[in-house]
Amino acid sequence: MLTFIGLGLFDEQDISLKGLKAVQSADLVYLEFYTSYLMGTTIEKMEELYGKPIIRLMREDVEQNPDWLENAKTKNVVFLTGGDTMASTTHIDLRIRAKDSGIETRLIHGASITSAIFGLSGLQNYRFGKSVSIPFPYVSSRGNRVVTETPYDTIKFNQENGLHTLVFLDINSEHGYMTVQEGLSLLLEIEEKRQEGVMTERIAVGIARAGSNDVCVKADFADNIDAFELGGPLQILVIPGNLHFIEAEALVKLAGAPECLLQEFSES
Template sequence: MLDFVGLGLYDEKDISLKGLEKIRNADKVYVEFYTSILMGTDLEKMEELYQKKITVLSREDVEQHAEDWIADAKDMNVVFLTGGDTMVSTTHVDLRLRALAMGIETTLVHGASIASAICGLSGLQNYRFGKAATVPHPYVTSRGTRVISETPYDTIKMNRDNGLHTAVFLDIDKDKGYMTVNEALSILLEVEGKRGEGIMNDRIAVGVARAGSPSPVVKADYAEELKDFDFGVPLHILIIPADLHFVEAEALVKLAGGPEKILEDVE
């Protein structure tokens, strides 16, 4: 049996009772931290609460050598842990399909997801979100040219044209670290300046930091101003709303400290 268990948003205590039961009844427990990470805990705290040894898998272990550890589930109870909700990443869906191809039964134990948390924290309506985007760190080519991806900008533009908000996930890189809301906005505004299309100019953006923690930060402001706001330590996520419903506008002012002008823009 291979059980996929979502750990939730912030620390070891976010796990569900059902997930905790799965872990404590497991013969082997694995976790990966490259698609998401719990910033409010560490492996030692997790093992102490869960009362189980946990093996951390690298990206290569998960994506290239998964059969090596999935095979344990042929005759043992194996649990695979991920931050947030399980199966949100296509990588995890692929693991489940590999297990099924090997004749291994799988189950899912869901955890709190950032996709729903940002709606609750900001007051933006969940059914109004379109395709999500990810802003990767810029990179430098062998010729010394700095390259930034314009794909997230295109996704935001497409969503806005359809009246949909965009959840913008921020890159996690083992060398460059955790991208911040400030860095992501600077990159998007740089693309804006290059293309001159105006989807970010004079538009509201929302930054969320440390969702699920005792003191999350949620701040709404116009993109040019928000890129200078101090969100503190990671993890961060960015939201680029489309035109706002009046209840959403009120929420961004009262729940996310947005400027009063947001209310005027929807009146």
């Protein structure tokens, strides 16, 4: 048996009671922290609370050489991830591999940032379009700095349909955790180049450390970069599309957005 367990948003205490019982009854407990990371804990703290040794897997152990899966044919194996299980394509692929190997699988869900943002921002879940990730710029084989424009295109498409865009921010070993300020700077850089108005006079919402007692939510105009100093990771960005009155009111009262957001509604 292979049980996938989502650990929630921030620390070792976010695991569900059902998930905790599954960990405590497992023969082997594996963990991956490269698709998401619980900033409020350590593996040592998790082991102390869960009462089990935890084996950390690297990306290649999950995506390329998941030889450890063989253990699930004869043992009760748990696979832990930050957020909700199956939130990443990597995890779905792993579950398919297990099925193909005749391994029974089970899912125990955890809180996810994709649902937490609705409550934190006040934006309505059914008004979101396709989500996108902003990667750090890279250097091409010719030595040129390359800024990927896909996030800009996705936001543009969603805007044309009146929809909000959830923007995940890059995490990698070289650059660390991308901030909302860095993500907005890259989008504004593309705006300067293309002049298509996607980020012009556009409200943005930055969220940091969701699930912690130190959560920070800030809404302001995207070009007001200084307003998005949110502190430490993890951070995530939302670019709203057309706003319902309740959404605009929530951004003003819950996220400190400029009150001019409410003017169009008061004038109509």
